[in-house]
Amino acid sequence: MSWWKQSVVYQIYPRSFKDTTGDGVGDLRGITEQLDYIARLGPDVLWLCPVYASPNVDNGYDISDYRAIMPEFGTMDDFRALLDGAHARGLRVIMDLVVNHTSDQHEWFQQARRSTDNPYREFYIWRPPAADGGPPSNWGSHFGGSAWTLDEGTGEYYLHLFAAEQPDLNWAHPPVREAVFDMMRFWLDLGVDGFRMDTINMLSKNPDFPDVTGAHTPYPIAEEHFLNGPDLHRYLQDMKREVLSHYDLLTVGETPGVDPTQATEFTHPERGTLSMIFQFDHMRLDTDRTHWAPRWTSRPWTLTELRDLLGRWQHELYGKGWNSLYLSNHDVPRMVSRFGNDGPYRVQSAKMLATLLFTLQGTPYIYQGDELGMTNVHFDAIDDYRDVDTLNFYREARFERHLGEAEVMAMIWRKSRDNARTPFPWNASANGGFTTGVPWMPLNPNYPQINAEQAQHDPQSVYWYYRTLIRLRREHAALVDGRYGVLLNSHPAVYAYTRTLGDTDILTVLHFSDEPGTWPSDLPLRGDAHLLISNYDTDATDIIRPFEARVYRQRTIPAP
Protein backbone atom coordinates (compact mmCIF):
# COMPACT_ATOMS: atom_id res chain seq x y z
CA MET A 1 0.00 0.00 0.00
CA SER A 2 1.17 3.48 -0.84
CA TRP A 3 2.67 5.23 2.20
CA TRP A 4 1.09 8.55 1.30
CA LYS A 5 -2.38 7.14 1.97
CA GLN A 6 -1.45 6.67 5.61
CA SER A 7 0.36 9.99 5.87
CA VAL A 8 -0.57 13.29 7.44
CA VAL A 9 0.88 16.37 5.76
CA TYR A 10 1.88 19.61 7.50
CA GLN A 11 1.98 22.65 5.21
CA ILE A 12 4.56 25.36 5.87
CA TYR A 13 4.40 28.90 4.52
CA PRO A 14 8.11 29.63 4.98
CA ARG A 15 7.83 33.41 4.88
CA SER A 16 5.67 33.31 8.00
CA PHE A 17 7.03 30.37 9.96
CA LYS A 18 10.22 31.40 11.82
CA ASP A 19 12.79 34.11 11.21
CA THR A 20 16.32 33.45 12.45
CA THR A 21 18.10 36.46 10.93
CA GLY A 22 16.01 39.34 12.25
CA ASP A 23 15.03 40.60 8.79
CA GLY A 24 11.35 39.98 9.55
CA VAL A 25 11.03 37.17 6.99
CA GLY A 26 10.83 33.50 7.89
CA ASP A 27 13.68 31.35 6.60
CA LEU A 28 14.86 27.77 6.09
CA ARG A 29 16.97 27.77 9.24
CA GLY A 30 13.85 28.74 11.13
CA ILE A 31 12.09 25.65 9.83
CA THR A 32 15.09 23.44 10.65
CA GLU A 33 15.19 24.92 14.13
CA GLN A 34 11.56 24.00 14.69
CA LEU A 35 11.63 20.48 13.24
CA ASP A 36 11.23 19.04 16.71
CA TYR A 37 8.06 21.08 17.22
CA ILE A 38 6.67 19.62 13.99
CA ALA A 39 7.87 16.08 14.70
CA ARG A 40 6.23 16.15 18.16
CA LEU A 41 2.91 17.11 16.60
CA GLY A 42 3.25 13.95 14.55
CA PRO A 43 2.78 14.48 10.79
CA ASP A 44 4.67 12.33 8.28
CA VAL A 45 5.29 14.85 5.51
CA LEU A 46 6.14 18.54 5.25
CA TRP A 47 4.97 20.54 2.27
CA LEU A 48 7.03 23.66 1.75
CA CYS A 49 5.39 26.49 -0.15
CA PRO A 50 7.85 27.84 -2.76
CA VAL A 51 11.39 28.48 -1.55
CA TYR A 52 12.94 29.19 -4.96
CA ALA A 53 14.46 32.49 -6.10
CA SER A 54 11.65 34.94 -6.70
CA PRO A 55 10.99 38.68 -6.84
CA ASN A 56 7.99 37.91 -4.60
CA VAL A 57 5.24 39.61 -6.51
CA ASP A 58 3.19 36.57 -5.44
CA ASN A 59 5.34 35.42 -2.50
CA GLY A 60 7.40 32.84 -4.33
CA TYR A 61 4.73 31.65 -6.78
CA ASP A 62 6.60 33.80 -9.32
CA ILE A 63 9.86 31.91 -9.74
CA SER A 64 12.90 33.53 -11.36
CA ASP A 65 15.27 30.57 -10.92
CA TYR A 66 13.99 27.04 -10.32
CA ARG A 67 17.36 25.78 -9.17
CA ALA A 68 18.20 28.43 -6.59
CA ILE A 69 16.91 29.14 -3.09
CA MET A 70 15.38 32.55 -2.40
CA PRO A 71 18.22 34.53 -0.73
CA GLU A 72 15.84 35.83 1.96
CA PHE A 73 15.17 32.20 2.90
CA GLY A 74 18.81 31.06 2.90
CA THR A 75 21.12 28.98 0.76
CA MET A 76 21.22 25.59 -0.89
CA ASP A 77 23.24 24.37 2.10
CA ASP A 78 20.42 25.51 4.39
CA PHE A 79 18.02 23.58 2.21
CA ARG A 80 20.14 20.41 2.44
CA ALA A 81 20.32 20.80 6.21
CA LEU A 82 16.54 21.13 6.39
CA LEU A 83 16.07 18.05 4.25
CA ASP A 84 18.56 16.04 6.31
CA GLY A 85 17.05 17.20 9.58
CA ALA A 86 13.57 16.27 8.42
CA HIS A 87 14.64 12.87 7.13
CA ALA A 88 16.50 12.16 10.37
CA ARG A 89 13.18 12.62 12.18
CA GLY A 90 11.26 10.42 9.76
CA LEU A 91 9.62 13.37 8.05
CA ARG A 92 9.46 13.47 4.28
CA VAL A 93 9.57 16.77 2.42
CA ILE A 94 7.60 17.78 -0.64
CA MET A 95 8.15 21.01 -2.53
CA ASP A 96 5.80 23.27 -4.38
CA LEU A 97 6.16 22.87 -8.12
CA VAL A 98 5.00 26.01 -9.93
CA VAL A 99 5.22 25.29 -13.64
CA ASN A 100 2.13 26.81 -15.15
CA HIS A 101 4.03 30.09 -15.14
CA THR A 102 7.37 31.64 -14.19
CA SER A 103 8.31 35.10 -12.98
CA ASP A 104 8.76 37.71 -15.69
CA GLN A 105 12.30 37.98 -14.24
CA HIS A 106 13.09 34.38 -15.20
CA GLU A 107 15.89 34.15 -17.77
CA TRP A 108 13.56 32.34 -20.19
CA PHE A 109 11.12 35.24 -20.21
CA GLN A 110 13.88 37.84 -20.34
CA GLN A 111 15.15 36.10 -23.46
CA ALA A 112 11.67 35.54 -24.88
CA ARG A 113 10.74 39.20 -24.85
CA ARG A 114 13.93 40.26 -26.66
CA SER A 115 12.63 39.46 -30.13
CA THR A 116 9.99 37.35 -31.88
CA ASP A 117 12.68 35.02 -33.17
CA ASN A 118 14.51 34.49 -29.89
CA PRO A 119 14.92 30.74 -29.21
CA TYR A 120 12.97 31.17 -25.94
CA ARG A 121 10.07 33.04 -27.56
CA GLU A 122 7.96 29.89 -27.74
CA PHE A 123 8.48 29.14 -24.07
CA TYR A 124 5.57 31.55 -23.48
CA ILE A 125 2.21 32.26 -25.08
CA TRP A 126 2.14 35.24 -27.46
CA ARG A 127 -0.65 36.62 -29.61
CA PRO A 128 -0.90 39.73 -31.78
CA PRO A 129 -3.23 42.53 -30.63
CA ALA A 130 -6.90 42.45 -31.61
CA ALA A 131 -7.97 44.68 -34.53
CA ASP A 132 -8.47 47.63 -32.14
CA GLY A 133 -5.02 47.13 -30.62
CA GLY A 134 -6.51 45.68 -27.43
CA PRO A 135 -5.92 42.23 -25.89
CA PRO A 136 -6.44 39.18 -28.14
CA SER A 137 -9.42 37.98 -26.08
CA ASN A 138 -11.45 38.93 -23.01
CA TRP A 139 -9.78 36.40 -20.69
CA GLY A 140 -9.29 37.72 -17.17
CA SER A 141 -6.45 37.20 -14.71
CA HIS A 142 -7.23 35.50 -11.39
CA PHE A 143 -5.74 38.57 -9.75
CA GLY A 144 -7.90 41.10 -11.65
CA GLY A 145 -7.81 42.80 -15.06
CA SER A 146 -6.93 41.22 -18.39
CA ALA A 147 -4.95 38.00 -18.63
CA TRP A 148 -3.01 39.56 -21.52
CA THR A 149 -0.29 42.19 -21.22
CA LEU A 150 1.26 43.98 -24.17
CA ASP A 151 4.99 43.62 -24.52
CA GLU A 152 5.83 47.02 -26.01
CA GLY A 153 9.19 45.90 -27.39
CA THR A 154 7.84 43.18 -29.66
CA GLY A 155 4.28 44.48 -30.11
CA GLU A 156 2.59 41.25 -28.99
CA TYR A 157 0.57 40.29 -25.94
CA TYR A 158 1.61 37.49 -23.58
CA LEU A 159 -0.79 35.41 -21.51
CA HIS A 160 -0.78 35.36 -17.70
CA LEU A 161 -3.58 33.62 -15.84
CA PHE A 162 -2.28 35.27 -12.65
CA ALA A 163 -0.34 38.54 -12.19
CA ALA A 164 1.26 40.27 -15.19
CA GLU A 165 4.61 39.36 -13.61
CA GLN A 166 3.67 35.64 -13.92
CA PRO A 167 3.73 34.82 -17.65
CA ASP A 168 2.26 31.40 -18.52
CA LEU A 169 4.61 28.78 -19.92
CA ASN A 170 3.74 27.24 -23.27
CA TRP A 171 3.45 23.53 -22.48
CA ALA A 172 2.65 22.76 -26.11
CA HIS A 173 6.32 23.50 -26.86
CA PRO A 174 8.32 20.31 -26.15
CA PRO A 175 11.49 22.09 -24.88
CA VAL A 176 9.39 23.59 -22.05
CA ARG A 177 8.41 20.12 -20.90
CA GLU A 178 11.99 18.88 -21.14
CA ALA A 179 13.27 21.83 -19.12
CA VAL A 180 10.65 21.30 -16.41
CA PHE A 181 11.27 17.55 -16.20
CA ASP A 182 14.99 18.16 -15.91
CA MET A 183 14.45 20.62 -13.09
CA MET A 184 12.19 18.13 -11.28
CA ARG A 185 14.92 15.48 -11.48
CA PHE A 186 17.36 17.98 -10.01
CA TRP A 187 15.30 18.31 -6.81
CA LEU A 188 14.35 14.65 -6.61
CA ASP A 189 17.99 13.63 -6.94
CA LEU A 190 18.73 15.94 -4.04
CA GLY A 191 16.37 13.83 -1.95
CA VAL A 192 13.02 15.60 -2.10
CA ASP A 193 10.06 13.22 -1.60
CA GLY A 194 7.50 14.69 -3.94
CA PHE A 195 5.72 17.77 -5.19
CA ARG A 196 2.59 19.78 -4.60
CA MET A 197 1.82 20.84 -8.16
CA ASP A 198 0.48 24.36 -8.38
CA THR A 199 -2.54 24.90 -10.68
CA ILE A 200 -1.51 21.76 -12.53
CA ASN A 201 -4.78 21.42 -14.45
CA MET A 202 -4.23 24.78 -16.17
CA LEU A 203 -1.32 23.63 -18.36
CA SER A 204 -3.28 22.96 -21.54
CA LYS A 205 -5.13 25.94 -22.96
CA ASN A 206 -7.61 26.12 -25.81
CA PRO A 207 -5.15 27.23 -28.54
CA ASP A 208 -7.78 29.49 -30.11
CA PHE A 209 -8.13 31.59 -26.93
CA PRO A 210 -11.79 32.34 -27.75
CA ASP A 211 -13.67 35.09 -25.93
CA VAL A 212 -15.75 33.96 -22.98
CA THR A 213 -19.36 34.61 -23.89
CA GLY A 214 -22.20 35.72 -21.61
CA ALA A 215 -19.83 37.01 -18.92
CA HIS A 216 -20.85 39.30 -16.05
CA THR A 217 -17.60 41.22 -16.14
CA PRO A 218 -15.27 42.63 -18.80
CA TYR A 219 -12.49 40.15 -17.95
CA PRO A 220 -14.01 36.81 -16.94
CA ILE A 221 -11.93 33.86 -15.76
CA ALA A 222 -11.95 31.64 -18.85
CA GLU A 223 -11.99 28.36 -16.92
CA GLU A 224 -13.78 26.48 -19.68
CA HIS A 225 -10.82 27.26 -21.94
CA PHE A 226 -7.89 26.42 -19.68
CA LEU A 227 -8.96 23.95 -16.98
CA ASN A 228 -8.43 20.26 -17.81
CA GLY A 229 -7.57 21.17 -21.40
CA PRO A 230 -7.21 18.72 -24.29
CA ASP A 231 -3.52 17.89 -23.84
CA LEU A 232 -3.29 17.99 -20.05
CA HIS A 233 -3.19 14.26 -19.45
CA ARG A 234 -0.73 13.75 -22.27
CA TYR A 235 1.64 16.21 -20.57
CA LEU A 236 1.18 14.49 -17.22
CA GLN A 237 1.71 11.04 -18.73
CA ASP A 238 4.97 12.36 -20.20
CA MET A 239 5.92 13.64 -16.76
CA LYS A 240 5.09 10.28 -15.24
CA ARG A 241 7.11 8.35 -17.79
CA GLU A 242 10.10 10.71 -17.76
CA VAL A 243 10.26 11.57 -14.09
CA LEU A 244 7.66 10.47 -11.54
CA SER A 245 7.73 6.74 -12.23
CA HIS A 246 11.44 6.60 -11.38
CA TYR A 247 10.96 7.65 -7.75
CA ASP A 248 8.74 6.77 -4.78
CA LEU A 249 6.84 10.02 -4.32
CA LEU A 250 3.85 11.82 -2.91
CA THR A 251 2.45 14.02 -5.66
CA VAL A 252 -0.58 16.21 -5.14
CA GLY A 253 -2.11 18.27 -7.90
CA GLU A 254 -3.87 21.53 -7.16
CA THR A 255 -6.88 21.15 -9.43
CA PRO A 256 -9.70 23.69 -9.14
CA GLY A 257 -12.85 22.82 -11.06
CA VAL A 258 -12.29 19.05 -11.09
CA ASP A 259 -15.16 16.64 -10.38
CA PRO A 260 -14.75 13.13 -8.93
CA THR A 261 -14.78 11.47 -12.35
CA GLN A 262 -11.99 13.74 -13.56
CA ALA A 263 -10.19 13.20 -10.27
CA THR A 264 -9.97 9.47 -10.94
CA GLU A 265 -8.18 10.23 -14.21
CA PHE A 266 -5.47 12.00 -12.23
CA THR A 267 -5.24 9.56 -9.33
CA HIS A 268 -6.30 6.12 -10.56
CA PRO A 269 -3.82 3.59 -9.11
CA GLU A 270 -2.75 2.34 -12.56
CA ARG A 271 -3.87 4.82 -15.19
CA GLY A 272 -3.39 7.95 -13.11
CA THR A 273 -0.33 10.16 -12.82
CA LEU A 274 -0.57 11.73 -9.37
CA SER A 275 -1.03 10.34 -5.85
CA MET A 276 -3.87 12.72 -5.05
CA ILE A 277 -5.43 16.06 -5.86
CA PHE A 278 -6.85 19.07 -4.07
CA GLN A 279 -10.47 19.48 -5.12
CA PHE A 280 -12.22 22.83 -4.65
CA ASP A 281 -15.95 22.10 -4.32
CA HIS A 282 -16.05 22.90 -0.62
CA MET A 283 -13.96 26.03 -1.20
CA ARG A 284 -16.72 27.33 -3.47
CA LEU A 285 -19.56 26.38 -1.14
CA ASP A 286 -19.81 29.80 0.48
CA THR A 287 -19.23 31.90 -2.63
CA ASP A 288 -21.65 33.61 -4.97
CA ARG A 289 -20.62 32.40 -8.42
CA THR A 290 -22.60 35.14 -10.19
CA HIS A 291 -20.74 38.01 -8.49
CA TRP A 292 -18.03 39.89 -10.44
CA ALA A 293 -15.51 38.69 -7.82
CA PRO A 294 -16.87 35.35 -6.57
CA ARG A 295 -13.94 34.50 -4.31
CA TRP A 296 -14.55 37.66 -2.26
CA THR A 297 -18.20 36.92 -1.53
CA SER A 298 -19.70 35.03 1.40
CA ARG A 299 -22.92 33.14 0.88
CA PRO A 300 -24.60 31.28 3.75
CA TRP A 301 -24.24 27.52 3.30
CA THR A 302 -26.06 24.60 4.83
CA LEU A 303 -24.76 21.43 6.38
CA THR A 304 -26.79 19.46 3.84
CA GLU A 305 -24.83 21.07 1.00
CA LEU A 306 -21.52 20.31 2.69
CA ARG A 307 -22.50 16.74 3.54
CA ASP A 308 -23.71 16.09 -0.01
CA LEU A 309 -20.58 17.36 -1.66
CA LEU A 310 -18.15 15.64 0.70
CA GLY A 311 -20.18 12.42 0.45
CA ARG A 312 -20.06 12.55 -3.30
CA TRP A 313 -16.26 12.69 -3.20
CA GLN A 314 -16.12 9.90 -0.63
CA HIS A 315 -18.30 7.55 -2.70
CA GLU A 316 -17.12 8.30 -6.19
CA LEU A 317 -13.41 8.06 -5.48
CA TYR A 318 -13.62 4.96 -3.30
CA GLY A 319 -11.27 2.32 -4.68
CA LYS A 320 -10.68 4.35 -7.87
CA GLY A 321 -8.54 7.25 -6.79
CA TRP A 322 -7.35 9.21 -3.81
CA ASN A 323 -8.16 12.60 -2.36
CA SER A 324 -6.60 15.06 0.01
CA LEU A 325 -8.54 16.48 2.93
CA TYR A 326 -8.13 20.16 3.72
CA LEU A 327 -10.17 23.05 5.03
CA SER A 328 -7.51 25.70 4.81
CA ASN A 329 -4.20 26.59 3.22
CA HIS A 330 -2.24 29.73 2.38
CA ASP A 331 -4.88 30.86 -0.16
CA VAL A 332 -8.03 30.83 1.93
CA PRO A 333 -9.28 32.13 5.28
CA ARG A 334 -8.59 30.27 8.52
CA MET A 335 -10.85 27.23 8.77
CA VAL A 336 -12.15 28.02 12.24
CA SER A 337 -13.26 31.49 11.15
CA ARG A 338 -14.81 30.26 7.93
CA PHE A 339 -16.49 26.99 8.86
CA GLY A 340 -16.58 27.18 12.66
CA ASN A 341 -16.91 29.91 15.27
CA ASP A 342 -13.82 31.94 16.09
CA GLY A 343 -15.48 33.64 19.09
CA PRO A 344 -16.72 31.76 22.15
CA TYR A 345 -16.45 28.32 20.51
CA ARG A 346 -13.08 28.75 18.87
CA VAL A 347 -11.47 25.79 20.61
CA GLN A 348 -14.46 23.46 20.30
CA SER A 349 -15.13 24.27 16.65
CA ALA A 350 -11.46 24.07 15.65
CA LYS A 351 -11.40 20.59 17.18
CA MET A 352 -14.64 19.58 15.50
CA LEU A 353 -13.37 20.64 12.08
CA ALA A 354 -10.10 18.80 12.67
CA THR A 355 -12.13 15.70 13.50
CA LEU A 356 -13.77 15.97 10.09
CA LEU A 357 -10.38 16.14 8.38
CA PHE A 358 -9.05 13.09 10.15
CA THR A 359 -12.04 10.77 9.84
CA LEU A 360 -12.93 11.02 6.15
CA GLN A 361 -11.09 9.01 3.51
CA GLY A 362 -8.08 10.81 2.05
CA THR A 363 -4.80 12.28 3.21
CA PRO A 364 -5.26 15.02 5.84
CA TYR A 365 -3.41 18.33 5.41
CA ILE A 366 -2.73 20.59 8.38
CA TYR A 367 -1.95 24.18 7.48
CA GLN A 368 0.53 25.78 9.87
CA GLY A 369 -1.24 27.37 12.82
CA ASP A 370 -4.47 25.43 12.41
CA GLU A 371 -3.12 23.13 15.11
CA LEU A 372 -3.31 26.20 17.39
CA GLY A 373 -6.79 27.16 16.24
CA MET A 374 -5.47 30.36 14.62
CA THR A 375 -8.15 32.77 13.40
CA ASN A 376 -8.66 35.31 10.64
CA VAL A 377 -7.17 38.74 11.16
CA HIS A 378 -8.93 42.14 10.89
CA PHE A 379 -6.36 44.79 10.06
CA ASP A 380 -8.06 48.21 9.95
CA ALA A 381 -5.91 49.62 7.18
CA ILE A 382 -5.31 48.17 3.75
CA ASP A 383 -1.64 49.16 4.27
CA ASP A 384 -1.23 46.21 6.61
CA TYR A 385 -2.15 43.76 3.84
CA ARG A 386 0.55 42.32 1.61
CA ASP A 387 -1.12 39.87 -0.79
CA VAL A 388 -1.13 40.94 -4.46
CA ASP A 389 -4.61 39.45 -4.93
CA THR A 390 -5.99 41.39 -1.96
CA LEU A 391 -4.37 44.68 -3.00
CA ASN A 392 -5.60 44.34 -6.58
CA PHE A 393 -9.10 43.51 -5.38
CA TYR A 394 -9.11 46.52 -3.05
CA ARG A 395 -8.02 48.85 -5.84
CA GLU A 396 -10.59 47.55 -8.31
CA ALA A 397 -13.45 47.47 -5.79
CA ARG A 398 -12.75 50.92 -4.33
CA PHE A 399 -11.56 52.94 -7.31
CA GLU A 400 -13.04 51.27 -10.38
CA ARG A 401 -16.32 50.03 -8.95
CA HIS A 402 -16.57 52.71 -6.24
CA LEU A 403 -17.63 50.41 -3.41
CA GLY A 404 -17.41 51.85 0.11
CA GLU A 405 -14.37 51.33 2.33
CA ALA A 406 -16.36 49.48 5.00
CA GLU A 407 -17.93 47.07 2.53
CA VAL A 408 -14.63 46.26 0.86
CA MET A 409 -12.74 45.82 4.12
CA ALA A 410 -15.47 43.50 5.41
CA MET A 411 -14.97 41.30 2.32
CA ILE A 412 -11.19 41.34 2.86
CA TRP A 413 -11.58 40.41 6.53
CA ARG A 414 -13.62 37.39 5.56
CA LYS A 415 -11.77 36.19 2.48
CA SER A 416 -8.27 37.65 2.11
CA ARG A 417 -5.45 35.15 1.70
CA ASP A 418 -3.51 37.21 4.24
CA ASN A 419 -5.83 35.78 6.93
CA ALA A 420 -3.75 32.62 6.68
CA ARG A 421 -0.39 34.31 6.18
CA THR A 422 0.16 36.21 9.44
CA PRO A 423 3.43 35.14 11.06
CA PHE A 424 3.37 32.03 13.23
CA PRO A 425 2.97 32.89 16.93
CA TRP A 426 5.55 30.86 18.85
CA ASN A 427 4.95 32.48 22.23
CA ALA A 428 3.55 35.60 23.92
CA SER A 429 6.73 37.68 23.67
CA ALA A 430 7.11 40.60 21.22
CA ASN A 431 5.99 39.60 17.73
CA GLY A 432 5.14 36.18 19.04
CA GLY A 433 8.80 35.19 19.01
CA PHE A 434 8.55 34.98 15.20
CA THR A 435 11.24 37.59 14.63
CA THR A 436 13.50 39.93 16.59
CA GLY A 437 13.04 42.49 13.81
CA VAL A 438 10.03 44.02 12.11
CA PRO A 439 7.79 41.27 10.73
CA TRP A 440 7.07 41.44 6.99
CA MET A 441 3.38 41.45 7.92
CA PRO A 442 1.96 42.22 11.37
CA LEU A 443 1.02 39.25 13.54
CA ASN A 444 -2.56 38.53 14.41
CA PRO A 445 -3.06 40.72 17.52
CA ASN A 446 -4.45 37.70 19.37
CA TYR A 447 -0.99 36.07 19.54
CA PRO A 448 -0.58 36.65 23.30
CA GLN A 449 -3.50 34.20 23.76
CA ILE A 450 -3.09 31.95 20.72
CA ASN A 451 0.49 30.72 20.39
CA ALA A 452 2.46 27.49 20.30
CA GLU A 453 3.89 27.77 23.80
CA GLN A 454 0.48 28.29 25.39
CA ALA A 455 -0.99 25.44 23.35
CA GLN A 456 1.73 22.98 24.33
CA HIS A 457 1.21 23.79 28.02
CA ASP A 458 -2.57 23.48 27.96
CA PRO A 459 -3.80 19.87 27.86
CA GLN A 460 -7.22 21.06 26.61
CA SER A 461 -5.72 22.92 23.64
CA VAL A 462 -6.45 22.40 19.97
CA TYR A 463 -2.81 21.36 19.64
CA TRP A 464 -3.16 18.31 21.95
CA TYR A 465 -6.36 17.33 20.21
CA TYR A 466 -4.50 17.25 16.86
CA ARG A 467 -1.82 15.07 18.40
CA THR A 468 -4.45 12.57 19.45
CA LEU A 469 -6.16 12.64 16.06
CA ILE A 470 -2.86 11.98 14.29
CA ARG A 471 -2.21 9.04 16.59
CA LEU A 472 -5.71 7.63 16.10
CA ARG A 473 -5.37 7.74 12.37
CA ARG A 474 -2.21 5.72 12.66
CA GLU A 475 -3.81 3.17 15.00
CA HIS A 476 -7.07 2.53 13.14
CA ALA A 477 -6.81 1.16 9.63
CA ALA A 478 -10.53 1.83 9.14
CA LEU A 479 -9.76 5.57 9.16
CA VAL A 480 -7.53 5.07 6.13
CA ASP A 481 -9.26 2.29 4.22
CA GLY A 482 -12.75 2.02 5.65
CA ARG A 483 -15.74 2.51 3.39
CA TYR A 484 -17.69 5.71 4.05
CA GLY A 485 -21.39 5.54 4.87
CA VAL A 486 -23.49 8.57 5.77
CA LEU A 487 -26.13 8.51 8.53
CA LEU A 488 -28.93 11.05 9.21
CA ASN A 489 -28.89 12.22 5.62
CA SER A 490 -30.88 15.38 6.14
CA HIS A 491 -30.22 16.46 9.71
CA PRO A 492 -29.73 20.24 9.64
CA ALA A 493 -26.95 20.35 12.25
CA VAL A 494 -25.51 16.88 12.85
CA TYR A 495 -23.14 15.27 10.37
CA ALA A 496 -22.67 11.60 11.22
CA TYR A 497 -20.93 8.89 9.22
CA THR A 498 -19.21 5.58 9.58
CA ARG A 499 -16.02 4.21 8.12
CA THR A 500 -16.22 0.45 7.92
CA LEU A 501 -13.41 -2.05 7.52
CA GLY A 502 -13.81 -5.75 8.28
CA ASP A 503 -15.61 -6.04 11.59
CA THR A 504 -14.81 -2.48 12.69
CA ASP A 505 -16.99 0.58 12.38
CA ILE A 506 -15.65 4.02 13.20
CA LEU A 507 -18.58 6.33 13.86
CA THR A 508 -18.03 10.09 13.71
CA VAL A 509 -20.64 12.56 14.99
CA LEU A 510 -20.12 16.29 14.36
CA HIS A 511 -22.40 19.06 15.51
CA PHE A 512 -22.31 22.07 13.19
CA SER A 513 -24.06 24.53 15.49
CA ASP A 514 -23.30 27.06 18.20
CA GLU A 515 -26.50 26.08 20.06
CA PRO A 516 -26.96 22.93 22.09
CA GLY A 517 -29.27 20.35 20.51
CA THR A 518 -30.79 16.98 21.31
CA TRP A 519 -28.68 13.92 20.64
CA PRO A 520 -30.18 12.26 17.57
CA SER A 521 -31.96 9.16 18.88
CA ASP A 522 -31.60 7.28 15.60
CA LEU A 523 -27.81 7.13 15.65
CA PRO A 524 -26.77 3.47 15.60
CA LEU A 525 -24.63 3.69 18.71
CA ARG A 526 -24.21 0.20 20.12
CA GLY A 527 -23.45 -1.25 23.53
CA ASP A 528 -19.85 -2.00 22.66
CA ALA A 529 -19.17 1.52 21.37
CA HIS A 530 -15.86 2.81 22.67
CA LEU A 531 -15.22 6.56 22.60
CA LEU A 532 -11.90 7.27 20.86
CA ILE A 533 -11.92 11.07 21.06
CA SER A 534 -14.25 13.92 21.88
CA ASN A 535 -13.94 17.67 22.37
CA TYR A 536 -16.12 17.65 25.52
CA ASP A 537 -15.40 15.67 28.65
CA THR A 538 -18.50 13.51 28.98
CA ASP A 539 -20.26 11.47 26.35
CA ALA A 540 -23.79 11.53 27.69
CA THR A 541 -26.31 10.86 24.94
CA ASP A 542 -29.10 13.22 25.87
CA ILE A 543 -27.83 16.51 24.49
CA ILE A 544 -25.29 17.40 21.85
CA ARG A 545 -23.31 20.49 22.71
CA PRO A 546 -22.15 23.38 20.49
CA PHE A 547 -19.65 22.09 17.93
CA GLU A 548 -19.42 18.78 19.71
CA ALA A 549 -17.39 16.06 18.01
CA ARG A 550 -17.19 12.40 18.97
CA VAL A 551 -15.54 9.43 17.36
CA TYR A 552 -16.49 5.90 18.45
CA ARG A 553 -15.20 2.51 17.53
CA GLN A 554 -17.64 -0.39 17.58
CA ARG A 555 -18.07 -3.76 15.94
CA THR A 556 -20.08 -3.85 12.74
CA ILE A 557 -23.42 -5.59 12.95
CA PRO A 558 -22.96 -8.93 11.19
CA ALA A 559 -25.10 -9.18 8.06
CA PRO A 560 -28.32 -11.13 8.80
Ligand code: ISL
Ligand atom coordinates in the same frame (compact mmCIF):
# COMPACT_ATOMS: atom_id res chain seq x y z
O1 ISL B 1 -9.05 29.16 -9.47
C1 ISL B 1 -9.08 29.37 -8.29
C2 ISL B 1 -10.25 29.08 -7.48
O2 ISL B 1 -11.30 28.77 -8.27
C3 ISL B 1 -7.92 29.94 -7.58
O3 ISL B 1 -8.13 29.78 -6.22
C4 ISL B 1 -6.61 29.31 -7.99
O4 ISL B 1 -6.72 27.95 -8.09
C5 ISL B 1 -5.57 29.58 -6.99
O5 ISL B 1 -5.44 30.97 -6.86
C6 ISL B 1 -4.25 28.99 -7.44
O6 ISL B 1 -3.36 29.12 -6.37
C7 ISL B 1 -2.03 28.77 -6.55
O7 ISL B 1 -1.43 29.44 -7.63
C8 ISL B 1 -1.32 30.85 -7.52
C9 ISL B 1 -0.74 31.29 -6.17
O8 ISL B 1 -0.92 32.66 -6.01
C10 ISL B 1 -1.38 30.55 -5.03
O9 ISL B 1 -0.77 30.92 -3.81
C11 ISL B 1 -1.26 29.09 -5.31
O10 ISL B 1 -1.69 28.28 -4.26
C12 ISL B 1 -0.44 31.30 -8.64
O11 ISL B 1 0.75 30.57 -8.62
